[in-house]
Amino acid sequence: MRGYKRADGRIGIRNHVAVVYTVECARFVAECIVHENPGSELWGFAGCYSDPYAFRMLVELGQHPNVAAVLLVSLGCESTDLVRLAESIRDAGKRVEVITIQEVGGTLRSLASGTDIVRSMQVEAEQAPQVPITWADLIVGIECGGSDATSGLSANPTTGWAVDQLLQYGATVIFSEIPELLGTDPYLLARARDEVVRQKIGDALDRARVLGNALNHFAISVGNQSGGLTTIEEKSLGALAKAGTQSIDGVLKTAERPTRGGLYLLDKVGDVGGNQLTHYEINDNDGLVSLIASGAHLLVFTTGRGSVVGSAIAPVIKICGNPETCRRMVDDIDVDAHGIIEGTATIEQVGNVLLENIQRLAGGHLSKSERLGHKEYCIPYKPGRACDVS
Amino acid sequence: MTSALRPWQAIVLHESDTVATALVELHHQDSALVSNGDLVEVVQDIPFGYKFALCAIARGDTVIKYGVPIGFATQAIRPGELVHTHNLESLQVIGDQK
Incomplete structure (x- = not known):
């Protein structure tokens, strides 16, 4: 690299x-x-x-x-x-x-x-x-989009397996989407490195719950439900699998960067006490931009129903475990995890493919979205409370 | 309905789960072999990736997947019945809205 x-x-x-x-x-x-x-x-x-x-x-x-x-x-x-x-x-x-x-x-x-x-x-x-770099130089952002019932069984646990390896190699990993972690509270809280982190996670989940109720909308889309996911809890449990199994070392505010290696949770829910309540994130591109703003060099994007997004700033690798989506969107999916669903591949095997992809990307190799010319970004208004910018 | 690649047609993720996820499309009256060894006759068509009940679930009971509640049943659910938005609701709604 x-x-x-x-x-x-x-x-x-x-x-x-x-x-x-x-x-x-x-x-x-x-x-x-x-x-x-x-x-x-x-x-x-x-x-x-x-x-x-x-x-x-x-x-x-x-x-x-x-x-x-x-x-x-x-x-x-x-x-x-x-x-x-x-x-x-x-x-x-x-x-x-x-x-x-x-x-x-x-x-x-x-x-x-x-x-x-x-x-x-x-x-x-x-x-x-140009300088040689090691895993310890890398900050990897993790995002999911277009989730379906296969996400929590294949693409997300595979990414989680790779995240555990990356942390062991000394890399930094950031995940976010706290409103899409509602319902995993006991698991997430139990993974806090210490009491300070635990309190920050609990506080973020509480604000996400207040926000979801105030907007009368939780982060589960029609497409998620067409794909077999029913409730936010079910989607969240699958989503959390992409963050692996290790301790969460810190909680970052919007635009805050990790100060050292480890696993970080980005909290962009913001303050929900004011009058101006808006969605914490308006789409996946918005989510990618915020991970990049916290320093992510590259992004691993897990999907089930399929996504084509890339980024103008940082390369995006897409991993998918839905067999039908992998066939239909072969040009866009970098890592095909459908073998996990069909019983022909293990999480560890596909996880190793993902790690190789990350390594090649960090060596200058282009991801599929880069080769296709994807250059998305999204910087919306976040009025008032949306993100208490550090 | 049988998958040539693995013996079962549906997966359970935790021993306490009350639902299984279909890994292939299942049809009314198919007997689905579940990854925990259960054989469940589905009482309606179950699309790929959708859930069906492994046991009878009473109205108001929590529905368990990944070993934790993913919501509560808004009506009684029979074994082998589809579990989705028509009979399962989130527990994340606070106060009066529930």
């Missing part, structure tokens, strides 16, 4: 030059710049009114070690503090440039200027020092 050593000491496994729009009005120009510069990546925040969560996501994604340099594309009148955003990303020691469309003089001049900047950033990025 090899990585890119950044000025702040962090190590990335990709070497992206990012074009980041700071309001929807600037997105088209940013897209044009990316189109002109193959290999560059696009993300951004659509809102005109600044939002603490979105601002923090833009900072963390910009600072992410998979990113070599950042061009911010602003219209010029949105309320996001562009100077503070640029400075915050620069704190990581990387090149950050800003184009303000109103000042530069419209679409064509912004495109010409942006293209020049991104091209020079790409040339510089090629000079980024």
